[in-house]
Amino acid sequence: MKMINQSVLCKVAELLKHKKLTVATAESCTGGLIGHTLTNISGSSEYYDRGIISYSNRAKMELLGVKEETLKKYGAVSEQTAREMAMGVRERSKVDIGIATTGIAGPTGGTKEKPVGLVYIGLSAKDGTIVRRFNFHGDRLENKKSTCNAALQILLEYLEGKLF
Template sequence: MVRQRLIKLYGLSEPRIAEIFVKLQGKPADAVLGFYPHFPENHITISLQGEDEPTVTAELDQVQAEIFSLVGDYIFSTGNQEMEEVVGRLLTERGKTISVAESCTGGLIGHRLTNVPGSSDYFCGGVVSYSNQSKVDILEVSGETIKKYGAVSDETAQEMARGIRERMKSDLGLAVTGIAGPDGGSKDKPVGTVYIGMSSAEEVFSRRYRFWGRRKQIKLNTSMMALDWVRRYLNGDPILSGI
C-alpha cells in the first residue's frame, strides 16, 4: 500500500525548502518527497509504501516529525486545510475574536476568514479603509500620524490595528496597509511595501514587508502573511520579521 501526506508551509524561500530535501534524503530510504510551489504557499508531499496501514502511518509520522524539527514554525497544515481554516480553528480553540482593518488588500482578508463556515463565531467584522479620510473617520487613526509618517507606515498600521479592535470590540485587531501597485510606489516605499499591525488587550506591534509580483499577488501574499501572524500569535510562535 501507498500513503501520501500533504504538508503546507508559508514564509520559507525555495532555497531553504531545498535544504530540507537535502537533509531528509534517505530517511527512511523508501520515502518519496515531492515539492510543489503553490503561490504564495509551498507544499511538500511525503509518499511511502509499506506492508500495512499502521507501519506506513508510523513512517509518515516520523518523516513529518523530521520536517517539523527543521522548519516547524512555517508549517500551517499537515492535513489539507486552508490557512483561514487553521486560523479559524485556533481562534475557536482559544475562545478569541478578531476584526480586520484592510487597506491594500481591499477586503480579501475578511473574505478569506468568512469563507469558513461558522466564522461569525469569531470574526466580528472589518473596515476597508481605502481612503485616508476613512482611516481617520472610522478607525480613528490620527490625521497627524498619516501626515507625519504616511498612510503606509508602522505608525498607521498600529493605529489601524488598535482602532479596529476598539471599534469592533474584538480580542485581536489585525491591520494591513501597503502599496499594491502598479502605481503609488516611491523610492523609500516601492510597490509591494506593506506594513502589518496587530493589537491585543496587552500590546500593539507592526512590521514592514516587501512583497513581489503584480497587484493580485501582492494582495494575496499580504493576506497570507496577515493570517499567518494570527496563527503564529495564537500558537506562541515568533512573528516573522521579513520575507
Template structure:
C-alpha cells in the same frame, strides 16, 4: 471550491478552528487588501463564531473616520507607514469587542510607488488584548498587484496566529 489559493484557505481554517476552540474573536482593518483577509476567513464554515467585523479603510478619510487614525500621523508619515498600521490595529481593537486584530496598509501597484516607498511595500500590525503587539514591514517587490495582495493576506493570517499566542 474556494476563491483563495489552498495555502491561504488552510491557514484561515486553522485560525477559525483555533480561535473558535479558545472562544476568541477577531477584527481586520484593511487598506491595500480591500477586504481579502476578512474574505479568506469568512470563506471557512464556522467563521461567524470568530470573525466579528472587518474595516475596509482604503482612503485616508476612512482610516480617520472608522479607525481613529490621527490626521497628523497620515500627514507626517503617510498612509503606508509603521505608525499608520499601528494606529489602524489599535482602532480596530478599540472600536470592536474583539480579542485580536490585524491591520494592513501598503502599495499594491502597479503605480503609486516611490523610491522611499516602492510598489510592494506593506506595513502590517497585529494586536491582542492580552498585550501582544506585532509589526512587520514587508517588501514583496513588484510581483504584480494580485500577488502583492495575496502575499499580504498570507502574512496577515500568520500574524493573527502569532498575536493570539
C-alpha cells in the same frame, strides 16, 4: 498564481474557535481580502466580527481613529499608521484581536522610499500591538494575496503564543 494558504487559514479558524476569541480587520491595500478569506470557513461567525475597508485617509481617521498628524508625518503606508489602524479596529469593535494592512499593491503608487509591494501588517491584542514590514514583488493581485497570507501567519503566531 499565488494561492491563499488554506492550511494556515484552517489552523487560525480552529484556534480562534477553541480559544473563543474574536477578530476584526481594518484593510487598506488588501481591500477586504482578509475578511473574505476568514469568512470562507464555515462557522466563521463564531470568531469574525467585522471588517473595515479603510482605503482613504479620511476612512482611516473617521472609522479607525488614526490621527491626522500620523498620516501627515509618516504617511498612510507606515508602521505608525498600521499600528493605529490595528488598535483602532480592535478598540472600536470591542474584539480580542485587530488586524490591519496598509501598503502599495501596485503597479503604480510606489516611490523610491516606499516602493510597490511595501506593506505593513499590524496585529493588536490585549497583550500589545506589533507591526511587521514586508516587501512583496508580485503583480497587484499577487501582492494582495501575499499580504493576506502574511496576515494569517502573524495571526497564527499570536494564537500559538509566539508573539508576546
